[in-house]
Amino acid sequence: MAQPIRKLLVAATWMWALVALPSDAQQPAPASRTQVVLLGTGNPPADPDRSGPATAIVVNGTAYLVDFGAGVVRRAKSAVVDKGIAALDPVKLRVVFVTHLHSDHTVGYPDLILTPWVLGRRVPLEVYGPNGIKEMTNHVLEAYRADFDARTRDRALYTVGAFPEGHAVNAHELRAGVVYKDANVTVTAFPTKHAMESFGFRFDTQDRSIAISGDTNPTQAAIDACSGCDVLIHEVLTLEWLAKRPDFQAYAARHHTNTAQLTELANKAKPHLLILYHASLSLRPAVDAERSTPAALLEEMSGFNGRVVVGRDLDVY
Ligand SMILES: [Zn+2]
């Protein structure tokens, strides 16, 4: 590059920096960036491309999970290996929120209790969920008593996973309102409308606000919980798929949200980013040709006046 041109560019860069500096200084960069990691975006079908519902909010090296569908611990390890998110190492999974007790959201519970313990977790799991989570916890712990007894009895042989405190669970039954607060995050539960007691959660961190619906019919509570939030993660069923499933329509009309309803809801909630999950989707026709494609889902959501994406397992936002 000719010397005069180089000088001109350097000068221009400095001038831009001087102009840019004051506004940058007024808005210091946050100390960390909160990440949303989609561990499982599926629902009950045994879809090899979409694990059961599980979402991680990662703040300052700490992970907070919402739901534990099938595959949750292995997807967490995939996030470590494939996405470099060390906070999702299984032994670090410690705080979890449960939207409701349907099996597709909870079938990974023994995995979440046992696998990190066997790998070396030495603190109890803290679980926050609706009424019934304590009873479910007691039953799961009882179901695996033989394993706990055996590994703990042979403590001298198990150098890693023999610490009884690591398979303990503190289950907290929650009500709507602020349910958890620490230096990283405030978590607020809001009531949702589903086939059993259910909640959605809003996470407020230093730099982001994130609302997650769980399974629900459209509710004003979800609109209020987001209300201009950075990220809204919402379940959805396509009209295309519902048209093929008359057997499911009455249930869906009461307990789930279709694309027309979500479009209306999201236009009121005004998230900066809408992530669709727990959708009537298939990523490959060979898995389920009846379900919609991501493109068809987005087409049905085209009335949303904002940014919308189809969430896939291990996406990071
Ligand atoms: Zn579900």
Ligand SMILES: [Zn+2]
């Ligand atoms: Zn459900």
